[in-house]
Every structure is written in structure tokens, then in C-alpha cells.
Amino acid sequence: MDKTQETILEIDLNAVTHNLKYLKSKLQSKTKFLAVVKAFAYGSDAEQIALHLQDLDVDYFAVAYTSEGVVLRDAGITKPILVLHPQPINFKTIIDRCLEPSLYSARVLKTFIECTKKEKQTNYPIHIKFNTGLNRLGFWENDIDFIHTQLKETNSVKVASVFSHLAASEDLQEKEFTNTQISCFTNTSKKLVALLGYHPMLHLCNTSGILNYPEAHLDMVRCGIGLYGFGNSKEESKNLKPIAALKSVISQIHLIEKGETVGYNRAFKSEKKLKTATVPIGHADGIGRHFGNENGFVFVNNAKCNIIGNVCMDMIMIDVTNVDCNEGDEIIIFNNQHTAEHLAEAIDTISYELITSISRRIKRKFTK
Incomplete structure (x- = not known):
């Protein structure tokens, strides 16, 4: 599948079909x-x-x-x-x-x-x-x-x-x-x-x-x-397929010096030189402020990267110091491998809250 060039929610209708078939397999025919x-x-x-x-x-x-x-x-x-x-x-x-x-x-x-x-x-x-x-x-x-x-x-x-x-x-x-x-x-x-x-x-x-x-x-x-795609238990979730993948891109990369701050209210202060990436998704898109300050994370080239500083209305900043990445690279907020359930657990909530919070302004793309 092509890498995304914007923030997008990909919805896999085949996964919906799979989940329906699995759940119906538990029922009597009547x-x-x-x-x-x-x-x-x-x-x-x-x-x-x-x-x-x-x-x-x-x-x-x-x-x-x-x-x-x-x-x-x-x-x-x-x-x-x-x-x-x-x-x-x-x-x-x-x-x-x-x-x-x-x-x-x-x-x-x-x-x-x-x-x-x-x-x-x-x-x-x-x-x-x-x-x-x-x-x-x-x-x-x-x-x-x-x-x-x-x-x-x-x-x-x-x-x-x-x-x-x-x-x-x-x-x-x-x-x-x-x-x-x-x-x-x-x-x-x-x-x-x-x-x-x-x-x-x-x-x-x-x-x-x-x-x-x-x-x-x-x-x-x-x-x-x-x-x-969520079974409310780790065992049952293995039998189901999350239908949605929330993806975005790196808009800009910054090199941050020791002692510099990142984001609103200077909530993050760097203790060493690091590299940050700015991503076009924020609390107006469903990534609440509680994901900020290293509570939440995303994945860049399959590497886990913490969200640093306060989540902005339309942007987050992530620590990519140890990741080989470039502006324009795809990032994963959640998908069927790095699930919404895992991300929700990191901020002490549930998958229901995370997935139902995704803003309608994010483009939907359907695959089948």
C-alpha cells in the first residue's frame, strides 16, 4: 500500500467482514x-x-x-x-x-x-x-x-x-x-x-x-x-482484526539544543541535544492533551517515538533522536500491529474512547 502523504484514517472493510464472520461463528444459526x-x-x-x-x-x-x-x-x-x-x-x-x-x-x-x-x-x-x-x-x-x-x-x-x-x-x-x-x-x-x-x-x-x-x-x-476489532481481552482480540489505521506524516524536523523547550507553556525542556519531528494531528483530531508529555507515542519506521510537550490543537511533536527518518515520512498512530488498545492503555483509558474521538476532519480512506 502507498505511504500516506497526509493525516488519514484507513478503514479496512475486509477486516470488518472477518470480524463479523468470527463473531457469527459463536452463534447458533437461528x-x-x-x-x-x-x-x-x-x-x-x-x-x-x-x-x-x-x-x-x-x-x-x-x-x-x-x-x-x-x-x-x-x-x-x-x-x-x-x-x-x-x-x-x-x-x-x-x-x-x-x-x-x-x-x-x-x-x-x-x-x-x-x-x-x-x-x-x-x-x-x-x-x-x-x-x-x-x-x-x-x-x-x-x-x-x-x-x-x-x-x-x-x-x-x-x-x-x-x-x-x-x-x-x-x-x-x-x-x-x-x-x-x-x-x-x-x-x-x-x-x-x-x-x-x-x-x-x-x-x-x-x-x-x-x-x-x-x-x-x-x-x-x-x-x-x-x-x-477489539475483543475486550488479549486472547479474544487476537481473533479479531482492528479495522482502522490512523496515519500521518512528518511535516518538519528540528534539532533541539540542550536547555531548549518544545511547545506551548514550554512543557518539555531538553536535557540533551535531540531531534524532534512535528506531525499534523492534534487534540482537535482526537489526540487529547493527555497523550502529551511522554505519555503517548507513535511509530516512525517501526520505532516507538514519544510525544513530547503539550499536544497542540493541530500538531504533536515527537522525539525521533534515535530514528532514521526524513520530512515527509509516514508515521503510525495506531494500526492492526500497533493497536489503539495499546496506545489507550498507555494513558489509562480504553480503545473505545480513543477510536470514537477521531475527528471527522480527518480524511477516511476505504480499502477492500
Whole structure:
């Protein structure tokens, strides 16, 4: 592949295909697969990733917000799209664009039913979310009678699925807690289904749930981070391929004398002669200031080079004293060898935060 001449995020659609096949290999043939493409498909490109996955015949998509679902519809996505965190102000848009809301509280359930009645809908698909321990969004088990009362009084909506979310499925030390969540969801969903008189889909597992709790795959699984190449454990990450490579170039090389400083606030002071390289990527691109002052690093000609001084809005400076390099040479922030997971660990965060922070101003390039 040609060396880059600018800051670019390369997205490998073949890696997406590989990850999907691996994750689906863990499922029973009857289990549906929902692809989570919120947050610009975890910092990559929601439209292109979703179109690729639609061609691979995933069953469902999920986004966080209504606006994300609208973008997918405009891009040509025809599969069902679950909106995980809808707000009542957007309910008419949800109906207009054939999106499917997660309803998680009395307020949103009643408001959405009112909206569907006003829009003269019949059996509009909704998804009922229960809180089983994450304590973020969701009805409680003691809300079942209320939910049933609301639903039996109208034919404007119909439950397409009942679901919950695991809090610690990647941590096998929390197996007891996760099993308690699974048991709670099993009991709660069984009670609601009995009252409904029909069987909506049940889903509970995220990526780590797919890998660690096969007994909880149920009717459908929801996969986010795994599709993008991270398995939440070193063992499982080996089976997946990171889909994105963030690359840039050396704009200029400086020779720094002992006692000179580099960057804003003179945050780095040289204790000896050294060589620095300036790279066109900064905190406005997703490389936060916490990467600076030798916490973060990049790779130049496969050599690890620390970021020195404060990260600027549009630039970083790196120490290339012991590296044979020239202006215009390619640098790697992360790829499938030097992964975002490794870089994130260096600054005590997670791959999710790093990859979803990549600015939209960085050019995307797709390979297949």
C-alpha cells in the first residue's frame, strides 16, 4: 500500500467482514445479529460500514440517537434500525424515517404511544428495555404491569423486542454478577411475554457477552466493539482484526539544543541535544492533551517515538533522536500491529474512547 502523504484514517472493510464472520461463528444459526454503528461506527464511518454490513446480511442495526438513524436511512440502509436512546422531541422523526425506539421509562413509553396514535400508526415496532443492574436506562421488573396496561389499551404499537444490557460481561471476575443479570432478565422477560401473549425477540449480549456467555445469546445479540476489532481481552482480540489505521506524516524536523523547550507553556525542556519531528494531528483530531508529555507515542519506521510537550490543537511533536527518518515520512498512530488498545492503555483509558474521538476532519480512506 502507498505511504500516506497526509493525516488519514484507513478503514479496512475486509477486516470488518472477518470480524463479523468470527463473531457469527459463536452463534447458533437461528440467532440474529444486530450491528451497533453508533458514534460514526465507533469513530470510523457509519454510512460505509453499515452499507458493507447490510451487504453481508446482518439482521438489525443500532444507533444511539435519532439523528444517527436518519443518516443511515439517507445513506440507503433499509434494514431495521434500533435507536437506543431516543428523546421524545424526535419521536415524529423516528416514525417518519421508520426507526425503532428503545422505550425505557413510563414517560417515553406513554409519549411514544401518544405520538403513534396521532400519526395513525398500527403495530409500530418498539423495543422495551429493562434495567438489570447497569443502572443507566431501563424499566424495573415491578414496572411490568404498568407496561402491559399501556400496551393492551392500544394497537398503535407492538413490542418487537425486550432487552437489557450487561454491565461487566468482559470481566470474568464478575461472573456471579453477570449471571445474576442474566437470571433477572430471563425472569422479567418471561413475565412480560406471558402477559403480551406473543413472543418478541429477546436480546441481552454485547460483544463480550457473545464471547463469554453463549447461554445468553437468546434470539439476537448486539455487537459493537468486536466488529471494529477489539475483543475486550488479549486472547479474544487476537481473533479479531482492528479495522482502522490512523496515519500521518512528518511535516518538519528540528534539532533541539540542550536547555531548549518544545511547545506551548514550554512543557518539555531538553536535557540533551535531540531531534524532534512535528506531525499534523492534534487534540482537535482526537489526540487529547493527555497523550502529551511522554505519555503517548507513535511509530516512525517501526520505532516507538514519544510525544513530547503539550499536544497542540493541530500538531504533536515527537522525539525521533534515535530514528532514521526524513520530512515527509509516514508515521503510525495506531494500526492492526500497533493497536489503539495499546496506545489507550498507555494513558489509562480504553480503545473505545480513543477510536470514537477521531475527528471527522480527518480524511477516511476505504480499502477492500
